[in-house]
Amino acid sequence: MGWIEKALMRANRWHFVHSYRTIIAREKRKHPQDRERALMGAIGAASRADFAAQGDAQVAVLRHHGLSDGMAVYDLGCGIGRTAQALLRDGWRGRYTGADILPELVDHLRAQCPGFTAIVQRKLAIAAPDATLDMVFHWSVFTHLYPEECFLYLQDIHRALKPGGRLIFSFLEFEDPAHHTVFQTRTANFAVNGWSSVLDSFLHRDWITLWARQIGFAPPRFTSGSDTADHPAFWQSLAVLDKPAPA
Numbered sequence: 001m002g003w004i005e006k007a008l009m010r011a012n013r014w015h016f017v018h019s020y021r022t023i024i025a026r027e028k029r030k031h032p033q034d035r036e037r038a039l040m041g042a043i044g045a046a047s048r049a050d051f052a053a054q055g056d057a058q059v060a061v062l063r064h065h066g067l068s069d070g071m072a073v074y075d076l077g078c079g080i081g082r083t084a085q086a087l088l089r090d091g092w093r094g095r096y097t098g099a100d101i102l103p104e105l106v107d108h109l110r111a112q113c114p115g116f117t118a119i120v121q122r123k124l125a126i127a128a129p130d131a132t133l134d135m136v137f138h139w140s141v142f143t144h145l146y147p148e149e150c151f152l153y154l155q156d157i158h159r160a161l162k163p164g165g166r167l168i169f170s171f172l173e174f175e176d177p178a179h180h181t182v183f184q185t186r187t188a189n190f191a192v193n194g195w196s197s198v199l200d201s202f203l204h205r206d207w208i209t210l211w212a213r214q215i216g217f218a219p220p221r222f223t224s225g226s227d228t229a230d231h232p233a234f235w236q237s238l239a240v241l242d243k244p245a246p247a
């Protein structure tokens with residue numbers, strides 16, 4: 001491998017770490033006196049009220065899809081604990097593990113949610129032994145990864161879930177016109193700068209369905225971001241993938 005190729009690989013490896021450091025630094029410039037508000041901005045909350053309402057909506061989605069007390073759950077890309085804090089407000093009791101790529105985010109979650117485990121993990125893998133988790137969820141994480149990275153995570157989530165366990169995650173899709181603004185903003189960045197500092201990626205339901213089949217999940221179920229039938233509208237689309245239990 002030549003030096004240019006090596007340098008490119010070094011710059012692209014951990015692209016999500018570089019992106020999130022950039023976002024956090026930008027939000028700290030916006031909110032120099034309020035670190036917590038800056039961190040909320042970095043994970044996409046427009047205000048403290050939004051942060052709490054979005055967390056409650058995440059828990060409503062989990063409850064609708066079978067979250068119950070006593071479960072072992074894994075919050076991939078847990079950020080500063082939007083879901084974890086909402087789980088505490090909800091009164092849920094169980095074994096929670098959150099994983100994220102930056103110590104500053106994970107430290108904040110730990111401080112807010114004593115008794116919950118939160119770890120820094122940059123490998124595209126789940127920090128849990130085989131077949132030990134009842135539920136894995138991740139909100140707006142695949143939106144920042146390449147499809148290949150998503151596939152590797154899906155494979156490892158399947159390994160870590162118990163038979164009968166469930167994965168729930170959110171994603172952006174071109175089929176939803178509400179998501180087009182994300183693409184338009186990125187396109188404008190590329191037009192002006194030739195680049196966009198954050199990767200916002202889109203998935204397709206047929207890719208997720210194909211990957212689920214290849215990995216061994218049951219056929220996925222999807223909910224569009226505007227659907228309010230069973231929980232508040234989520235804006236991003238939702239996918240639910242079950243690891244089949246033995247017959």
Ligand SMILES: C[S@@+](CC[C@H](N)C(=O)[O-])C[C@H]1O[C@@H](n2cnc3c(N)ncnc32)[C@H](O)[C@@H]1O
Nearest residue numbers: 016020043044077078079082100101139140141
């Ligand atoms: C939009 S924020 C959402 C945070 C959290 N899921 C929530 O709903 O509050 C995306 C999160 O994904 C994390 N992230 C980015 N790349 C990741 C990766 N490769 N593995 C795990 N987490 C990642 C970011 O650090 C960030 O905390």
